[in-house]
Each structure stands twice: as structure tokens, then as C-alpha cells.
Amino acid sequence: LALDEIDGLVLSNFTPDCMRREDRRALVENGARAVFRQCLEFGFFHADPHPGNLIALPNGRIAFIDCGMTGEIDERTARQLADLVTGVVSGDLDRVIAAAGAITDMDQEKLDDRALRIDVHAIVSAFQGTPLERLNLGQVLQDFFHALRTHRIHCPADIVLLIKALTTIESIARDVDPSFEMVPFVRPYLEDLVGR
Numbered sequence: 001l002a003l004d005e006i007d008g009l010v011l012s013n014f015t016p017d018c019m020r021r022e023d024r025r026a027l028v029e030n031g032a033r034a035v036f037r038q039c040l041e042f043g044f045f046h047a048d049p050h051p052g053n054l055i056a057l058p059n060g061r062i063a064f065i066d067c068g069m070t071g072e073i074d075e076r077t078a079r080q081l082a083d084l085v086t087g088v089v090s091g092d093l094d095r096v097i098a099a100a101g102a103i104t105d106m107d108q109e110k111l112d113d114r115a116l117r118i119d120v121h122a123i124v125s126a127f128q129g130t131p132l133e134r135l136n137l138g139q140v141l142q143d144f145f146h147a148l149r150t151h152r153i154h155c156p157a158d159i160v161l162l163i164k165a166l167t168t169i170e171s172i173a174r175d176v177d178p179s180f181e182m183v184p185f186v187r188p189y190l191e192d193l194v195g196r
Contacts, residue, residue, distance in 0.1 A: 006063045011051035014176060019056065021177075026060020028177045029185065034062065035169040036189040039071075039162055043078060047071040047161035049168050051175075071161035077103065081141075082194045088140055091128035093121050100144070104153050119147045136183050137190060138166035 009018065019027070031054065038045035046053070048069040055063040073081070080102045087095030097120060101111045110116065123143050141163045145155045170182050 006055050006057075006065065008055040008057040008063060011054045011056060011172060011176070014051065014056070023056075023060050024177045025180060027056050027062055028173045028180045030060055031062045032169055032173055032180075032182060032185055034064070035165055036186050039073065039165060040078070040189045040193045043073040043075070045071050045073075045162070045165055047165050049165055049172070051172055054172065069161070071158040071165065073158055073162060077156075077158070078193060078196070082196070084144070085137065085140065085190065086194055088124055088127045088144075089130065091124055093117065093124055096120055096124055096144075100148060100153075103159060104148060104155060106153055110151075110153065113151065116147075116151045116153075119150065120144070123147060136170075137186065138163065138170050142167055 016024070031049075035045065035049055046064050046067055046069075048066065049064060053064060053066045055065060057063055080099050083099035084096055084103070087093070087099055097111055097117065100106065100120070101108075123140075126143070127140055141159070145159060145163060148155055173180050173182055
């Protein structure tokens with residue numbers, strides 16, 4: 001079912017020479033802004049922003065198509081993610097474990113599991129001391145929830161979709177404009193999430 005015709009360049013057909021550098025930068029900024037606002041500000045997001053679902057339009061604008069896969073992050077989950085990020089940045093293992101428990105509805109026995117705490121500590125240590133403006137949110141969440149799955153802890157579907165959306169848009173940004181620094185760009189969205 002076609003609703004509109006969108007005349008532009010599907011990013012799966014992108015080559016660096018088909019677009020001016022400043023248009024590539026604007027496209028990447030607009031795409032990143034859209035995805036991070038969807039995920040962290042609105043809590044309702046396009047969960048499959050791969051290159052075939054993104055169309056570059058004139059002047060660095062971007063169109064999202066095929067909204068058949070979406071995710072939703074409610075305010076409670078957003079607060080828990082903020083706790084997780086704050087715990088990682090501050091190196092507070094107990095805060096990170098508590099946030100993980102709240103997000104995944106883990107029972108207390110599992111929260112106290114020594115092997116799990118060792119794995120989570122390794123992740124927290126890898127990112128500890130990283131200022132918020134340099135924290136790669138997609139990588140933190142991907143590493144963290146991979147560790148949880150290793151311990152057979154169920155990760156909610158919308159969190160999996162959130163990780164997929166964030167890591168996909170970061171990958172596309174690197175392909176379209178390798179000089180674009182995603183982490184400083186998304187700092188305001190992370191700060192706003194933690195502030196809220």
C-alpha cells in the first residue's frame with residue numbers, strides 16, 4: 001500500500017560522491033536528531049531505521065519509510081535507563097544492577113548473582129569516568145544487555161528495539177559522514193533524559 005511518493009536517494013544506494021559533504025553532514029545530523037528525539041524524548045520510535053528505510057531529500061532532509069516496526073519506551077523505563085546511564089558514568093555498580101533489575105523485572109536472587117555482578121562490573125569499568133558528552137549510549141546498552149542475555153535474563157522487546165535503532169543510526173552516520181562525531185551530538189538528549 002503506497003501512501004506517498006518520496007523522491008530522493010534511498011540510503012542503501014548511497015555513495016560518497018553522490019552528495020556534497022555539507023549535505024551529508026546535514027543529513028546525518030537530521031537523522032541522528034530524529035532517532036534520538038524519537039527514542040529519548042518522545043518514547044515512540046522507528047525501530048528499523050536501516051539504509052533501505054531512509055531517504056535523503058534535498059538540503060540534508062531525511063524521510064523515514066516503512067514504519068511497520070516501532071518501539072515504545074514509557075516514562076518509567078526512560079527513568080530506569082537514565083539511572084543505568086548515570087550509574088555507568090559514575091561507576092556505581094549497585095545503581096546499575098538496580099536499574100537492570102527494574103528494567104528486566106529480575107528477582108533479588110538473580111540481582112545478587114556473583115557472576116552477573118562481575119560481568120556488569122567489567123562493563124561499568126570500561127565506561128567509568130567517561131564524561132556524559134563522550135558516552136556512546138548505543139554501545140553501553142548493547143554491551144550491557146548482551147551480558148544480561150548471557151545470564152539468561154530476559155531483555156524487554158522494546159529495549160532490544162531501542163538498542164537496534166540507536167546502533168543502526170550510528171552505523172549509518174559513520175558510513176555517510178565518517179567525520180561526524182555522534183556522541184557529542186547526542187549529549188543534549190542524554191543530559192535531558194538524565195535531568196528529567
